[in-house]
Amino acid sequence: MTSVSYRLNTFLERIVDKVERSERLDPVADRAASIAAMPLSSARLRTALSGTAAGHPIHPVLVTVPIGSWLAALYLDARGGSQSRDAARQLVGLGIMTAVPAAMTGASDWAYTTGAERRVGFVHAATNYLGIGLFGMSWLVRGKDRRGAGVVTAGAGAVALGLAGWLGGHLSYARGVGVDTTAFQVAPEDWTDVLAEEELPAETPTLVHAGGVPVLLVRQHGQLHAIADRCTHRGGPLHEGTVSDGGIVCPWHASRFCIRDGGVLVGPAPGRSQFMRYAPATDQSRFVAAMSLARYERIR
Numbered sequence: 416m417t418s419v420s421y422r423l424n425t426f427l428e429r430i431v432d433k434v435e436r437s438e439r440l441d442p443v444a445d446r447a448a449s450i451a452a453m454p455l456s457s458a459r460l461r462t463a464l465s466g467t468a469a470g471h472p473i474h475p476v477l478v479t480v481p482i483g484s485w486l487a488a489l490y491l492d493a494r495g496g497s498q499s500r501d502a503a504r505q506l507v508g509l510g511i512m513t514a515v516p517a518a519m520t521g522a523s524d525w526a527y528t529t530g531a532e533r534r535v536g537f538v539h540a541a542t543n544y545l546g547i548g549l550f551g552m553s554w555l556v557r558g559k560d561r562r563g564a565g566v567v568t569a570g571a572g573a574v575a576l577g578l579a580g581w582l583g584g585h586l587s588y589a590r591g592v593g594v595d596t597t598a599f600q601v602a603p604e605d606w607t608d609v610l611a612e613e614e615l616p617a618e619t620p621t622l623v624h625a626g627g628v629p630v631l632l633v634r635q636h637g638q639l640h641a642i643a644d645r646c647t648h649r650g651g652p653l654h655e656g657t658v659s660d661g662g663i664v665c666p667w668h669a670s671r672f673c674i675r676d677g678g679v680l681v682g683p684a685p686g687r688s689q690f691m692r693y694a695p696a697t698d699q700s701r702f703v704a705a706m707s708l709a710r711y712e713r714i715r
């Protein structure tokens with residue numbers, strides 16, 4: 416006999432599988448993604464919405480404020496009595512206001528997805544907007560002394576948000592949206608021979624492998640720089656990008672990484688690239704690279 420958790424998990428997986436395979440969603444999802452991407456042409460806005468300063472996406476953090484506000488309002492509806500009506504309405508309003516930046520950061524993360532991830536993300540967003548709309552209705556009717564209708568619409572909004580939250584969890588934990596694409600790459604800590612010195616052209620991004628991990632080498636102004644080759648955002652090959660102003664620009668979504676220490680100069684990549692130490696081999700004819708013992712340690 417199968418357990419309840421097994422049956423529930425199977426049911427939910429069947430639902431999301433249908434969404435992932437539903438190509439009928441593509442025209443509207445692609446159109447919505449193109450609209451969401453329009454403001455991201457601004458490097459500053461793209462970097463801010465992607466959470467580059469924080470080192471990881473900020474959408475998961477921002478959603479806690481509206482969710483917490485709305486749940487607190489529902490709690491007051493259930494336990495607070497008539498004297499808490501105004502407070503409950505204010506909490507609903509707070510949730511609506513703080514849902515705006517949460518939605519903006521989520522749209523920024525989603526705009527760069529494709530295929531199944533984009534389809535699930537579209538349904539996730541649509542369900543969230545439905546929930547926000549229902550809480551908006553709740554706020555309006557509460558202002559007209561229709562508390563009962565306000566409670567019902569808020570409850571319906573909470574159900575919509577619960578479904579949207581589950582889909583968001585699937586995007587992050589099952590599909591890896593927002594996860595550093597180099598998180599599970601483990602470079603060798605011992606010095607590893609990767610390239611002959613004469614094989615490394617100046618000012619040209621060059622791909623090598625250290626213990627099976629792709630590494631980007633760049634010789635600029637006589638100095639050799641080494642960082643992980645995969646973009647931390649969506650895994651773009653940095654060696655196919657362009658070097659400019661001390662940075663390497665990802666060919667996929669224009670994230671720019673500092674070639675000296677792997678730091679993110681321009682988003683949408685939220686996290687820095689793994690920084691590799693390097694040194695010439697004993698015979699001075701080949702370069703070797705190895706992971707820094709402290710991932711973000713800057714080697715002088």
